[in-house]
Amino acid sequence: MTGPVAIVVLVNGARVEASVEPRLTLADFLRTRLRLTGTHLGCEHGICGACTILLDGQAARACLLLAVQCDGHRVTTVEGLSPPTGLSKLQACFRRHHALQCGFCTPGMVVTAHALLAESPHPTRAQIEDAISGNLCRCTGYIPIVDAIADAARDGTR
Amino acid sequence: MKPPAFDYVRAHDVAHAVSLLAAHGADATPLAGGQSLMPALNFRLASPALLVDLNAIGELSACAVDDDGSLLIGATARHRHVETSSTVARGWPLLAHAMGSVAHVAIRNRGTIGGSLCHADPSAEWPALCIACEAHIELRSARGTRDVAAADFMSGLFTTVRASDELLVRVRFPRWPATRRWGFREVARRRGDFAIAGTACTVDVDAAGACTDARVVVFGVADGPVRASASEAALRGRRPDAAAIRAAAVAALTGLEPRSDAHASSAYRLELVRTLTARALGDALGVPA
Numbered sequence: 001m002t003g004p005v006a007i008v009v010l011v012n013g014a015r016v017e018a019s020v021e022p023r024l025t026l027a028d029f030l031r032t033r034l035r036l037t038g039t040h041l042g043c044e045h046g047i048c049g050a051c052t053i054l055l056d057g058q059a060a061r062a063c064l065l066l067a068v069q070c071d072g073h074r075v076t077t078v079e080g081l082s083p084p085t086g087l088s089k090l091q092a093c094f095r096r097h098h099a100l101q102c103g104f105c106t107p108g109m110v111v112t113a114h115a116l117l118a119e120s121p122h123p124t125r126a127q128i129e130d131a132i133s134g135n136l137c138r139c140t141g142y143i144p145i146v147d148a149i150a151d152a153a154r155d156g157t158r
Numbered sequence: 159m160k161p162p163a164f165d166y167v168r169a170h171d172v173a174h175a176v177s178l179l180a181a182h183g184a185d186a187t188p189l190a191g192g193q194s195l196m197p198a199l200n201f202r203l204a205s206p207a208l209l210v211d212l213n214a215i216g217e218l219s220a221c222a223v224d225d226d227g228s229l230l231i232g233a234t235a236r237h238r239h240v241e242t243s244s245t246v247a248r249g250w251p252l253l254a255h256a257m258g259s260v261a262h263v264a265i266r267n268r269g270t271i272g273g274s275l276c277h278a279d280p281s282a283e284w285p286a287l288c289i290a291c292e293a294h295i296e297l298r299s300a301r302g303t304r305d306v307a308a309a310d311f312m313s314g315l316f317t318t319v320r321a322s323d324e325l326l327v328r329v330r331f332p333r334w335p336a337t338r339r340w341g342f343r344e345v346a347r348r349r350g351d352f353a354i355a356g357t358a359c360t361v362d363v364d365a366a367g368a369c370t371d372a373r374v375v376v377f378g379v380a381d382g383p384v385r386a387s388a389s390e391a392a393l394r395g396r397r398p399d400a401a402a403i404r405a406a407a408v409a410a411l412t413g414l415e416p417r418s419d420a421h422a423s424s425a426y427r428l429e430l431v432r433t434l435t436a437r438a439l440g441d442a443l444g445v446p447a
Contacts, residue, residue, distance in 0.1 A: 002165040022166035022209070025200075044159040045197035052264050058238075059264040064196035068166055069189075069211060112264065133350050134262025 007071035011036070012080030020067040027051045027062035029070075030077055038078040038107045042136070049135030052108040053077050059115040078107035081114050090114055090152040099148035101139040108135050113149045122153055161199035165208040171215055172298060176325050178210045180300035184322040186210050190234050190273035193265050218272075218327065221246065227333035233272025233326045241266060250291065250331055252340040252360060256283050259342070262350045272326040278312050278382065281353045283344070285312050286383035290340075290358040290375045293331045297324040312382040338362055341438030344378070345430050347421065353378040354422045355430035357410070357438040361393065369393040374406070374435060379416040379427050388412040389435060398443045407436035 004019040011034060020029060027044075030036045030053070042048035044063045051062040054076035081088050087095065090113055100106045109132060116123055116131040123131065128149045129142075137145065169175035179186050187206035189195060190213070198204040212218055218234040221243055229250055231240065240246050241257035260266055260274075260283050274284040275295065288295070288308035295306045297320055306319060308329075313319050320326060344356030355378040362371045372393045374386040388409035396402045416427035440446055 005166065021163070023161040023163050023199075025161070025196075028160070044200045046193060046265060049262070049264065055267075058267040060268050061193075061264055063200065064192050064268065066161075066166070066192075066196075066209075068168075069192075069213060071168075115263070130349065131263060133348060134264055 005068050005071075007068055009067075009070045009072075010074045012076055018067070022066060022068050024067045025063055026053070026065040026067050026070055026075065029067035030062060030075070036077050036079050040104055040107055042104065047136070048105070049108040049112065049132075050105050052111045052135065054080075054111060054115060057115075057118070059112055076111075078111050081110065088114075090117065090149070093148040093152040094145070097144045097148040097151060099140060099144040105135055105137040105140075109137065109145055113152070116149070117153055123149075125150060128153075159200045161196075162202055162205045164199075164206055166211065167208065168211045168214050172217065172325065172327060175210050175212060175215065176298055176300055176323075178208070179323045179325055182208050186322070188212055188276075188325060190276075191236065191268040191270040192273070193261070193269035194273060194277040194279070212272075212325075220328075223249070224330070229331040229333075230328050231271050231331070232328045234270045235272075237261075237266035237269045237271070237274075238263065240271065249334060252290065252342055252358065253287055253331070255340075256287055256342045256358065259283055259344050259346070259349070259353070259356075265350075271329055275311065275329070276318055276320060276326055278314075278316050278318050279352070280315060280380060280382055281356075281378040283353070283356070283358075283377070286356065286358045286375045286377035288329060288331075289383050289385055290360050290373045291331045292373065293329050295329050296327045297321075298327045299324040303327075309385060315381040334360075335362060337364075339442040339444075341440070341442035343434040343438040343441070345434065355379050355416075355427050355434060357431065357435040359435070359438050359442055361398065361439065361442045363398065363443070367397050369396055369398045369402075372406075374410060374439070376410055376414070376431050376435065379414055379431055384414065386410040386412070386435065393439075398439070398445065400440075400445050403436055403439045403443065403445055406439055407432045410435040 030039045040050035042050040046061045053062045185207040189209045189211045218232040220232045221235040247254040293308045339361045344353040359374045372390040374389040377383040389406045392406040392409045416424045418424045
């Protein structure tokens with residue numbers, strides 16, 4: 001059996017060197033080794049979207065990636081989307097619209113919405129709904145989440 | 159829900175990957191996008207001794223037009239790449255369009271054509287699309303290279319003819335005639351969920367408006383995609399008007415005996431096949447179903 005493998009990953013802009021077992025998922029690596037617990041683990045098979053992160057800028061499920069696969073790549077978690085102090089515009093819109101209740105799905109929603117807005121700064125409501133269709137929320141009811149993303153896509157800073 | 163222990167090798171080129179598969183045979187599993195394999199590992203439904211990671215092999219991720227005008231999609235080309243490629247949208251619009259029904263963006267950013275074909279899920283889009291486009295699949299091993307028609311690749315539920323030492327390298331989609339029409343419809347509980355049933359079709363029509371050839375493939379209703387030959391025969395040589403489309407949609411049910419499960423009964427799946435085939439053909443031919 002292969003022993004631990006040395007990896008170098010750029011996590012939220014910081015170079016991280018680590019030694020990981022091949023079977024360690026990226027999600028567990030982020031949560032247990034780096035203590036970046038904003039990445040939530042729900043279903044662990046790619047359905048719920050709570051563990052969504054950005055891999056080289058693209059949304060991906062951290063539960064369906066191995067940490068060893070991220071060697072030499074760039075990973076951004078929900079923690080990496082906030083400015084040094086306070087909230088990002090998107091995060092502030094989530095708060096303004098009460099787009100969360102229990103908060104479990106929120107990191108995945110925010111990361112997914114961030115990826116959408118990076119690609120399509122002015123999405124239609126239908127595009128927003130389609131973009132978050134892979135993220136399950138069991139309490140908010142989606143409408144405030146869509147409202148928050150639509151608000152964040154409006155021009156002007158707040 | 160954590161994967162069992164395994165060895166891991168990041169293959170640096172196709173020859174390296176093929177040599178690992180030759181040495182380890184059924185104990186080794188190629189890792190492409192991981193969007194089906196990783197859940198199987200997390201559930202411990204799969205426990206390979208060795209994962210051969212294909213993601214660093216640059217040549218496998220290419221998606222480009224060959225000298226003869228056919229489209230070559232490498233095994234690790236992502237669904238999202240195919241979805242957003244202007245080359246694919248221009249020459250093989252069915253493929254680009256249908257990618258929108260494959261799971262969700264975060265999954266499409268990682269999932270690959272080669273992984274989907276080798277996984278051979280009966281409700282998956284890629285196997286049906288490959289048959290509807292008469293694609294050919296290239297398998298490489300230390301023993302050589304072989305070319306398998308897409309229709310012969312899937313051999314049953316989650317089963318293909320790929321031997322354990324073979325690597326799916328790329329898929330060749332013949333160039334479409336300029337007059338080819340296409341349609342794609344599927345029903346899932348929510349967009350991006352596994353299809354309950356679906357139809358993909360390509361139809362060729364001559365200058366007089368008669369159908370010269372058609373490929374109608376239904377999926378989600380048997381152990382693998384099914385080419386609806388009776389449906390194709392009902393169209394061939396005819397002017398595909400609304401009546402011809404209705405007849406072809408009914409013919410698509412020939413020989414189908416879908417399973418009932420928690421998502422849909424067998425009878426409902428048959429009704430979906432009839433309706434979706436009529437709509438897909440209607441889309442292809444500009445005839446409202």
